[in-house]
Amino acid sequence: MLSKDFINARKDELEKKKAELEDQLSSIVKLDRKSTEYDSNFPDFGDKEDENAAEVAEYQNNLSLEEDLKFSLSRINKVLQNIENNRYGVCEKCNSEIKTERLEAFPQATVCMQCKQNDI
Ligand SMILES: [Zn+2]
Numbered sequence: 001m002l003s004k005d006f007i008n009a010r011k012d013e014l015e016k017k018k019a020e021l022e023d024q025l026s027s028i029v030k031l032d033r034k035s036t037e038y039d040s041n042f043p044d045f046g047d048k049e050d051e052n053a054a055e056v057a058e059y060q061n062n063l064s065l066e067e068d069l070k071f072s073l074s075r076i077n078k079v080l081q082n083i084e085n086n087r088y089g090v091c092e093k094c095n096s097e098i099k100t101e102r103l104e105a106f107p108q109a110t111v112c113m114q115c116k117q118n119d120i
Helices: 004-040 049-084 100-105 113-119
Strands: none
Touching (some): 004 049, 004 100
């Protein structure tokens, strides 16, 4: 069993990470909004094709970054929920306890090292 102190420390880390991710996400969403306005003007551009392509590429980069951030956030939320439900540190695949070293290095882990390796 994990100690309460250990879980609380991981919870602090997760909440800090979550705040960072939300910060990053909100700055990207702002950029996206700009890009969307840009997109609506899309057909009017004829002479600036290079610039256009660069902007579109950046927009797509932001989109995939946004996906990544959303994925990480949803994962952290899930783990925080596991903490609430006293299921923190239990592998979601094999139900065994995840090693504390792993949780220290990667507090949002939801599977044990064994299952992670089997997955790859
Ligand atoms: Zn496992």
